[in-house]
Amino acid sequence: MSCTSRLRCTINGVACDREIDPRLLLVEAVRDVAGLKGTRVGCLTGDCGACTVRIDGAVVKSCLVLALSVEDRAITTIEGAGDLTEIQHAFVAENGFQCGFCTTGMVLTAAELLRDNPRPSEAEIRRAISGNLCRCTGYDGIVAAVRRAAEARARA
Template structure:
């Protein structure tokens, strides 16, 4: 028998209160109950990072968090990130995505990295996105995109810059 609980949170700046199964994962609450579809369901084991969100400003994999544990907390998904246009444009310019499945989680992790470290090196970028898997790109284009967003220039393919 499922036990329903009230979950109160701030999702992308908006206070919300919903009833949810006490066993529900945060990723399920975000997608299925609160209808924020940008957060992806990937592995459900914390390995892929497709479900990456910011929980009280910290990068977290929402498939590893019970919805019951987030009452009175702030959750930001890809839909609620401020000022990520430069990062999105850099992903397009550097071909930082192919199938797009990992992109929302990758952007959340990258945006938080750039908030903490506005001018990261390539190695710092690799560490910053290391919790997110991409099966398509080989990561170099993603690293280059984050670098471009930070430094305002590319680092490969004849573009000025170094890292």
């Protein structure tokens, strides 16, 4: 006898209607059920930010969320976040990534920061990304990338 529950939500604008194990974390559902590998599994304690996604537009660490709790909600992963072009270009230009493991969380967090605060100070950038760990300690490049993205958005 298997115990499953039905999950209905949207992931990157695509309807998801699946039977899943009720113990499944959202990060596992995104990666293993939806097949979207840009969302990383890191610490599974909410400390590293590698599993960052958006739920109804808000940045969330998906390792802390049961998949069933997103019933009828909109999930956006790095693959579906189409509003990131200048942030991605800035990360490349400023070497804001090294191994790339933290990039998903950093980019989605930067996008949320710039949406809410289009001209953040360095301290505000550092505070915003403080919930995301960079294993390579590339924080200066990441901060420079967020600044560059903010400047690019201001010029646009």
